[in-house]
Amino acid sequence: xxxxxxxxxxxxxxxxxxxxxxxxxxxxxxxxxxxxxxxxxxxxxxxxxxxxxxxxxxxxxxxxxxxxxxxxxxxxxxxxxxxxxxxxxxxxxxxxxxxxxxxxxxxxxxxxxxxxxxxxxxxxxxxxxxxxxxxxxxxxxxxxxxxxxxxxxxxxxxxxxxxxxxxxxxxxxxxxxxxxxxxxxxxxxxxxxxxxxxxxxxxxxxxxxxxxxxxxxxxxxxxxxxxxxxx
Amino acid sequence: xxxxxxxxxxxxxxxxxxxxxxxxxxxxxxxxxxxxxxxxxxxxxxxxxxxxxxxxxxxxxxxxxxxxxxxxxxxxxxxxxxxxxxxxxxxxxxxxxxxxxxxxxxxxxxxxxxxxxxxxxxxxxxxxxxxxxxxxxxxxxxxxxxxxxxxxxxxxxxxxxxxxxxxxxxxxxxxxxxxxxxxxxxxxxxxxxxxxxxxxxxxxxxxxxxxxxxxxxxxxxxxxxxxxxxxxxxxxxxxxxxxxxxxxxxxxxxxxxxxxxxxxxxxxxxxxxxxxxxxxxxxxxxxxxxxxxxxxxxxxxxxxxxxxxxxxxxxxxxxxxxxxxxxxxxxxxxxxxxxxxxxxxxxxxxxxxxxxxxxxxxxxxxxxxxxxxxxxxxxxxxxxxxxxxxxxxxxxxxxxxxxxxxxxxxxxxxxxxxxxxxxxxxxxxxxxxxxxxxxxxxxxxxxxxxxxxxxxxxxxxxxxxxxxxxxxxxxxxxxxxxxxxxxxxxxxxxxxxxxxxxxxxxxxxxxxxxxxxxxxxxxxxxxxxxxxxxxxxxxxxxxxxxxxxxxxxxxxxxxxxxxxxxxxxxxxxxxxxxxxxxxxxxxxxxxxxxxxxxxxxxxxxxxxxxxxxxxxxxxxxxxxxxxxxxxxxxxxxxxxxxxxxxxxxxxxxxxxxxxxxxxxxxxxxxxxxx
Ligand SMILES: [Zn+2]
Numbered sequence: 001x002x003x004x005x006x007x008x009x010x011x012x013x014x015x016x017x018x019x020x021x022x023x024x025x026x027x028x029x030x031x032x033x034x035x036x037x038x039x040x041x042x043x044x045x046x047x048x049x050x051x052x053x054x055x056x057x058x059x060x061x062x063x064x065x066x067x068x069x070x071x072x073x074x075x076x077x078x079x080x081x082x083x084x085x086x087x088x089x090x091x092x093x094x095x096x097x098x099x100x101x102x103x104x105x106x107x108x109x110x111x112x113x114x115x116x117x118x119x120x121x122x123x124x125x126x127x128x129x130x131x132x133x134x135x136x137x138x139x140x141x142x143x144x145x146x147x148x149x150x151x152x153x154x155x156x157x158x159x160x161x162x163x164x165x166x167x168x169x170x171x172x173x174x175x176x177x178x179x180x181x182x183x184x185x186x187x188x189x190x191x192x193x194x195x196x197x198x199x200x201x202x203x204x205x206x207x208x209x210x211x212x213x214x215x216x217x218x219x220x221x222x223x224x225x226x227x228x229x230x231x
Numbered sequence: 232x233x234x235x236x237x238x239x240x241x242x243x244x245x246x247x248x249x250x251x252x253x254x255x256x257x258x259x260x261x262x263x264x265x266x267x268x269x270x271x272x273x274x275x276x277x278x279x280x281x282x283x284x285x286x287x288x289x290x291x292x293x294x295x296x297x298x299x300x301x302x303x304x305x306x307x308x309x310x311x312x313x314x315x316x317x318x319x320x321x322x323x324x325x326x327x328x329x330x331x332x333x334x335x336x337x338x339x340x341x342x343x344x345x346x347x348x349x350x351x352x353x354x355x356x357x358x359x360x361x362x363x364x365x366x367x368x369x370x371x372x373x374x375x376x377x378x379x380x381x382x383x384x385x386x387x388x389x390x391x392x393x394x395x396x397x398x399x400x401x402x403x404x405x406x407x408x409x410x411x412x413x414x415x416x417x418x419x420x421x422x423x424x425x426x427x428x429x430x431x432x433x434x435x436x437x438x439x440x441x442x443x444x445x446x447x448x449x450x451x452x453x454x455x456x457x458x459x460x461x462x463x464x465x466x467x468x469x470x471x472x473x474x475x476x477x478x479x480x481x482x483x484x485x486x487x488x489x490x491x492x493x494x495x496x497x498x499x500x501x502x503x504x505x506x507x508x509x510x511x512x513x514x515x516x517x518x519x520x521x522x523x524x525x526x527x528x529x530x531x532x533x534x535x536x537x538x539x540x541x542x543x544x545x546x547x548x549x550x551x552x553x554x555x556x557x558x559x560x561x562x563x564x565x566x567x568x569x570x571x572x573x574x575x576x577x578x579x580x581x582x583x584x585x586x587x588x589x590x591x592x593x594x595x596x597x598x599x600x601x602x603x604x605x606x607x608x609x610x611x612x613x614x615x616x617x618x619x620x621x622x623x624x625x626x627x628x629x630x631x632x633x634x635x636x637x638x639x640x641x642x643x644x645x646x647x648x649x650x651x652x653x654x655x656x657x658x659x660x661x662x663x664x665x666x667x668x669x670x671x672x673x674x675x676x677x678x679x680x681x682x683x684x685x686x687x688x689x690x691x692x693x694x695x696x697x698x699x700x701x702x703x704x705x706x707x708x709x710x711x712x713x714x715x716x717x718x719x720x721x722x723x724x725x726x727x728x729x730x731x732x733x734x735x736x737x738x739x740x741x742x743x744x745x746x747x748x749x750x751x752x753x754x755x756x757x758x759x760x761x762x763x764x765x766x767x768x769x770x771x772x773x774x775x776x777x778x779x780x781x782x783x784x785x786x787x788x789x790x791x792x793x794x795x796x797x798x799x800x801x802x803x804x805x806x807x808x809x810x811x812x813x814x815x816x817x818x819x820x821x822x823x824x825x826x827x828x829x830x831x832x833x834x835x836x837x838x839x840x841x842x843x844x845x846x847x848x849x850x851x852x853x854x855x856x857x858x859x860x861x862x863x864x865x866x867x868x869x870x871x872x873x874x875x876x877x878x879x880x881x882x883x884x885x886x887x888x889x890x891x892x893x894x895x896x897x898x899x900x901x902x903x904x905x
Pocket of ligand 1: 283597598601619620623
C-alpha cells in the first residue's frame with residue numbers, strides 16, 4: 001500500500017472519526033492522539049508490517065489451522081461474516097459483508113463473542129459505496145469495543161452539505177465489505193461470532209426499517225492448536 | 232476500489248464512561264432573532280396572522296382596553312338574550328342602520344347612521360365612539376338637533392351627546408349621525424381604520440367602530456347600505472337583500488345582519504358571486520373579481536367542507552349564511568366578522584395540489600374557525616383573546632391534520648413560539664397585556680394553538696372536541712373567559728385541569744428538559760423503560776408526552792407518559808414494554824411545547840447506551856435545521872417540521888456534521904444509574 005493510496009482511502013472518511021477512535025481506543029499508543037487522518041493509518045500499517053515479521057518467526061510446527069465457517073445467506077438483504085486464518089499475522093481475519101440492500105441509509109449492530117475465546121486485536125469500518133466530493137456524500141462510522149466481547153458498529157451515509165431542503169438519500173449496496181476485524185485465538189473448539197439480535201438494524205433514507213438476515217460465523221479452532229499467536 | 236487498513240488497539244482498558252464524567256455541555260442553542268425566509272410557508276402564515284392581528288383595535292386606544300361598557304351598572308341583571316357576561320349597561324345601542332359610501336377621489340368615507348338606543352336607567356347624555364371624523368352632525372330621528380362635543384381618542388372620535396330630555400328606560404329612542412371621515416388607508420392599519428382605496432378593490436373594516444358606546448363589547452344588530460358606482464358591487468357580512476339604483480345611476484347594496492355583533496366591514500369591486508349550499512342549506516357566497524371566478528370554485532369547495540367539519544365538531548354553523556370577500560393582496564391575511572370573511576386576493580387563485588393550497592387551507596380554516604371562536608363565543612377580556620385566535624388556529628390545525636394529512640401547521644406553530652420569541656418578549660398566553668408584546672402572534676396564535684394541542688395529550692382528542700362543542704353551546708352569543716373553558720373541559724373530562732391552565736395560560740415559557748433512558752429487566756424477565764427527565768426551570772413543567780416504542784419486526788406502540796415533577800428538577804418515569812425495544816422516541820409528532828436534549832449525550836434512541844444505532848438515528852435527521860443560509864449569505868429563520876432539537880448535539884439549530892462529529896466522543900457511554 002502506498003502512502004498516496006492510504007491517503008485516498010482515508011480521505012473518504014472524516015478525520016474526526018479517526019481521531020476520536022484513536023483517542024478512545026489507542027490512548028496509550030504513541031503517535032495516535034495527535035495524528036492527522038493522513039498519517040494515522042501509516043503508523044497502523046507500519047505496525048502491521050512489524051507484526052507480520054514477528055509472527056513469521058513465531059510460527060510453530062505445521063498443524064491444522066483455524067477456519068471460519070459461515071451459514072451463508074438466503075435471498076434478500078443480508079449482513080454476513082467470512083474469514084480465514086492468517087498464518088503470517090497469527091490472527092483470524094474476519095470480513096463483515098453487507099449485500100442486497102437497494103436503498104441503505106445506515107446500518108448498525110453489536111458484534112458479540114466470548115472474550116475468553118477470542119480477543120479483538122484490530123477493527124475497521126469501511127465505506128459501503130465509493131463516495132467522494134463529487135458524489136456529494138460520505139459515510140460516517142461508529143466502531144468501538146464497548147465491553148469485553150462486544151463491538152458496536154454503525155455506518156450511515158451523510159450528505160457532505162447539511163441543508164433542510166436536502167433530504168437523506170440511501171445507496172445501493174450490492175455486496176461490499178463493511179467491517180474488517182482481527183482476532184487472536186484464545187481457545188480451541190467452535191468459537192462463535194455473531195450479532196446481538198436486539199441491536200441489529202438497517203434503515204432506508206425514508207426511515208423505514210429493512211429486514212436483514214444477520215448471519216454470524218463460527219471460528220473452528222482445532223484441538224491442539226497453539227492458542228495465543230503474536231502479542 | 233476500497234482498500235483496507237487495520238488499526239491496532241488494546242481492549243484491556245475500556246470501562247464504559249459514566250456520563251457524570253462529562254464536562255458541562257450546552258443543551259440548547261442560544262436564541263437568535265433571524266428574519267423568516269422570504270416566500271416560505273412560515274413567512275406567509277406569519278404575515279397572514281400579523282395582518283389579521285392588526286385588525287384588533289384594542290391597541291389603538293390603550294386607555295379604553297377594559298372590556299366593559301363605558302357606562303355600566305354591574306348591579307343590574309342582564310336579561311336580554313345572551314351576552315350575559317357583559318353586565319347590564321345603563322343604556323345600549325340595539326340596532327344601527329348604516330349607510331356608507333367611499334369617495335375615492337377625496338379618500339373619504341361618508342356615513343349616515345340611525346341608531347336605536349335603549350336605556351335601562353334614566354340617562355341624560357350619551358358617550359359614543361366612532362371613527363375619526365372631520366365633520367359630524369347628530370340629531371334625534373325627528374330632526375331635533377342634539378348638542379354634541381367631539382374629542383380625539385387615538386385614531387377615533389369620542390362623542391358626548393346631550394339629550395333634550397332623559398331617556399325613558401326600556402323605551403326605544405333613535406338618534407341619527409352623519410359624518411365624513413378622512414381615510415388614510417393602510418391595509419393592515421394600526422392606529423388607523425384598516426382600509427384600501429385601490430383601483431380594483433375599495434374596502435373598510437371597522438371592527439366595532441361604526442358607532443359604539445364602548446371601546447369593546449357593545450354588540451348591535453344592523454342593516455348596512457353600501458353606495459357604489461354603477462359598475463361596482465358591494466359585498467359584506469350578513470344577508471344580502473338586494474340593491475337599488477339611485478337617480479344618478481349609482482347603486483345601493485343592502486345587507487341585513489340579524490345577529491348582534493361588533494365586527495363588521497364592507498368591500499366594493501366588480502365582484503361576481505360563486506354560490507353553494509353549506510350544511511343545513513345555508514348559503515355560501517364567494518365574492519371575487521371576474522378574473523378569479525373560475526379558480527374561486529376551489530375556495531367554494533374548501534369553505535363548504537370546513538364549515539361542514541366544524542359544524543360536526545363544534546356545533547351547527549350558527550349564522551344564516553357565510554360570505555367570503557376577495558381583497559387586494561397587500562391585505563395580507565384574513566379578517567372574519569360574524570358571517571363574513573375578508574381574505575387577500577391570491578387565496579382565491581389557489582388550487583389543490585399546488586404548494587399555495589396548503590397556506591390557503593390553513594388561512595381559510597382559521598378564518599372560518601372564527602365563526603365559532605371570536606364571533607359565536609367572544610373573549611371576555613384582552614387576556615382571553617386566545618379563545619378567539621388560539622382556538623381558530625387550533626381548529627385549523629385539527630382540520631389540516633385530518634384532511635390534509637399533515638401536522639406541519641401545528642408543528643410550525645409550536646416551533647414558531649419556541650424559536651421566535653425572545654425571553655424579554657415572552658408573556659403568558661392569558662396575560663391581559665399580551666396584545667402589547669411584539670411576539671403577540673407567536674404567543675397567542677401559535678403557542679396558544681399548541682397549548683390546546685397539548686390538552687389532547689391530557690384529556691384525549693374526543694374530550695377536547697366535546698369540551699369545545701359544549702363551550703360553544705354554553706357561551707353561544709356571549710362573552711367567555713379562559714377560566715370558563717377550563718370549567719367546561721374539567722366537567723367533560725372529569726379531570727382537574729387547574730395546573731394545566733395555570734402553567735400554560737397564566738405562566739410563560741416552555742419545557743426544557745434533558746431526557747435519559749435505560750432499559751431494565753424486571754423480576755419476571757419483562758422489559759421496562761425507565762426515563763429520567765431533568766428540568767432546570769425554577770418551576771419544572773408537568774406534562775404528558777407521547778412516547779413511541781419501536782420493536783423488531785416493524786411493530787410500534789405509543790404510550791402516553793405523564794411527567795409530574797411536583798417541584799423537583801428530576802422526575803423518573805418508567806413503563807413496561809412488550810419486548811426489547813429497538814428504540815424509544817419522545818413526542819414524535821411534536822405535540823408538546825418542549826425542547827428535549829439527550830440526558831445521556833448522543834443516546835438518541837434512549838437505549839441507555841450510545842452506539843451505532845444512534846448514528847443511524849442521527850443520519851435520518853441530518854440536514855434538518857431551524858435556520859437557512861441564502862445564496863447571498865443571509866441567514867434566515869426556517870421552520871422545519873422535521874426538526875428535532877434532540878439531535879442537535881452541538882447546539883446551533885442545525886443538524887449537521889458538527890453533530891456527527893460530536894457523537895464520536897460519546898460512543899460507548901452508558902446511562903448512569905437512576
Ligand atoms: Zn384569527
